[in-house]
Amino acid sequence: MKSNEEIMEILEAYDLVKSYRKAAALVGCNPDTVARYVKLRGQGVDPKNRKPRAKIIDRYMPKIEELVERSKGLVGADVVHDKITAIGFKGDERTTRRAVSAAKKSYRDGNRRVFRPWTPEPGLWAQFDWGEGPKVDGQRTFLWCAWLAWSRYRVVIPVWDKKIPTIAACLDETFRRFGGVPDNVLTDNEKTVTVDHIARLPVLNSDMAAIGRFYGTTIKTCLPADPQSKGGSEATVRLAKRDLLPTGVNLRPHYGSFGDLQAAAEAFCERINADIHRETRRAPAEALFEERTRLHLIPEQAYTAAFGQTRQVSRDSTISFNGVRYSVPYQHIDGTVWVRLAGDEVVIAAVVEGSAREIARHDVSTPGRPSIKDEHYPPSSRGIRRARATNPDEEAFLAIGPAAEIWLVAAAAAGTVRMRLKMRHAVEASAIYGPEAVNRALAAASEAERFDEHAIEDIIEYQRFEARTGEITRASEEHSLQPGTGAWASFGAN
Template sequence: MEILEAYDLTGSYRAAAELTGVDHHTVARYVKMRAAGQHPDQRRHRARAIDDYPPKIEELVVRSQGKIRADVVHKRIVAMGFTGGERTTRRTVAEAKAQFRAGRRRVYRPWVTEPGLWIQYDFGDGPTIQGRKTILWCAWLAWSRFRIVIPIWDKTLPTVTSCLDATFRRIGGVPAYVLTDNEKTVTTDHVAGIAVRNPEIVEVARHYGTTIRTCLPADPETKGGSEATVRIAKADLVPKDVNLREHYKTFGELEAACRAFCDEVNSRIHRATRRKPVERLAEERQRLHPLPRRPFTAAFGTTRRVNWESTISVEGVRYSVPHELIDNRVWARFHGDELIVTAVGEDGSALEAARHRRGQPGTPVLDDDHYPPRENKDNDRTPKATSAEEAAFLQLGPGAASWLVEAGASGVRRIKAKMAEAVALSKLYSVAEVDRALGTAAVTARFADKDLLSIVDYQATREHTEPVRRSEEHSLQPGTSAWSSFGLPTQPASDVSEHDESDLT
């Protein structure tokens, strides 16, 4: 437009070219195009060597459903006589593919969600803990956009049932439909395009008052909400270079991280709704079905009662469970070479209580984490007085307690009489001096009848009252003074020459 405006102003090709900074031939071309009624932006198509082959290229693109590679197309048309370069072929194939996709593009109708109607769940690869791969259960409540991530070890039906129960109890109700993939725990087969449900998952759905639905096979776009939840959870929870997250040492650390992740994403404003999912959940909870009081436990295995040793017996083998479950009922099942123990919490939610390797009869399988910390009785040897005489002795101080502990371990005779002598000795000397002497006697293992009095007298007249111990710098190697009995020279060994040593030999 600047070129045409300059020409209308000057009426000269060269003058307009000088004003606009272009060649005068360019000005002439645009003026002639306007005079012919053509649009100035319209480019003149130049003849190319590939102009004879677009029908064949379009045929190849259509036959391959837009998947054929440009280099394959180039080989085909070269065999037909094409002499141009591969770059020209790639450009033409890209144009043909764009036209092919434009006519077959998948069009989405916006999904208008309804409160209390849909929830979706899917699985994602979790981090590796102690050499074992974990799995992330990712659920997404459609209307409120509330996300739930639970770490698990496997995708068996009992695990899926416990995750469904935990999800429903976390959101505070049961939606009308549950949408998921066509895994064997949900769909056993497809007949004439109709999904055949697993009868066990149907029983689970009936227990909670919901309906299990599945997406189209190999079509994850039909449940994009849970797919997005999986993508976000893996980006934040799995240790990667992009998030610099440290590796998890225990499964409990991963559970805590999943809880923190859910609290974070559910407490920030969602991009689509402009509200926090936790706030919308409070509204949607009014439209959810009520939860059953007890979870569906039929899939968790056989029932066992936890005894007072905090163990259960399965096939003649005792397995430990957390001591908080003593005298409670749990459910145990085998999955491969592992025993999985499931318990029901006070709020009615099903939780995995323990997981053990399969054991052998006669050898219990125990986990130290299932028991409270044990008192170290060997180190906690604090004397406790049971009589007036014992109390009077122990009141002397910590040295008296140490003396009693060491004397009892050494089997000292007349220990009570010696305790009475120490109490009597404290009336002649100060209590601190007697207690310090008792401590010294305990360290040096001196428990004879007169040892305590000897130590007290020594400490009262000597400045250094602590027992002397030789350091590592002190050597026990004997000198050469014993050689005098064999008629050897008395000079030091260093003064003996090599000749003298040979003579002695």
């Protein structure tokens, strides 16, 4: 095979003398070689392309292509080699690997899926997906991850389950954080969204269709394995899991409560929406202000039809469901809530600041065994009595500081006598020494259980002396005031 330079010299020599023999003499080759390259040039054929020679595997290529087609390009060359060897192929495995590679390339060229770059429009698309959340108190959680495609504004909400009422609540809160409703909401093909596929077309869950109609948006499902349409929400899931899940990389400690996880998710959203996006070169929170002009208005009341049965919260901050009393946070007394069963749990939701949210969750109980949680009630209603002034003297004493209430509780529990007189002495001392000094003295007196009449003044003087000297001098055996026994050393010596 001649090089490109040699072929150019041969053609140039022929163009000069117009003779195969003379051109061959000029460049030093055979006249037949000159004739062949000139003929190829006249036919418009690349002289470097040679006609492929027959190979021993050519007669087995139909079988190889059949195996590649049946396996959709997944069959291995070792499997193909075993099969064609069994039907008479005598070549080595290297030849088979080359043939299988060529067959797979041809199959991919004919079946390649082409992705068109997705260019979002303002107010047109929002997407959501689910991520696995951290365990809280040994219970599994999930991360609702949504984003507004044009502005790249992200919303992450921790939840306990992925049921339709939870999706409705998350959609409502997401739209309120967006400041409006987009035209379309894109998500994955989960059973809560699509109940079936007919002729490769998704059949939407009737509850999800009702939610979409309520908010004036269209809920759609994406094509499987389509990064161009749903890659943004999947990236949000990846970022949220990297930041919120306790790992050895981020050194985040385990969450003590579900409220801690919610606070961490809100802080994550604030931070990521304030950062400059690498593609738009703008902060998502800044771009959101512009996109809000293209969003639809949000209904004043949240969608509640999927939340279950309606209940009125009684004065004892409980509701009745299936003959059992369940407590709810006391802030919802006399309000309306919705209750439903979610597996072995009772879920209670309410509308808080215009958005539907879960406010309580109980294990299913039986009649006669109410489920009451202490955190749903203020401290005073759980048997913890708080000091509350009933006259000017008590008000003046409690105004000294937090330690005044601590002193009252400790002194009352110790059965202290003449407490009102000692309280007046403390108020008078605050006018002389200042409320801060008396507050510190009351805290020290409570800790040391000193409730005598002059304890406050003594402690104040001691604390003032300690502040002046900077250290406390304590008695020890080396500095004793007791007389020694040296005078008795000579006793009985005579």
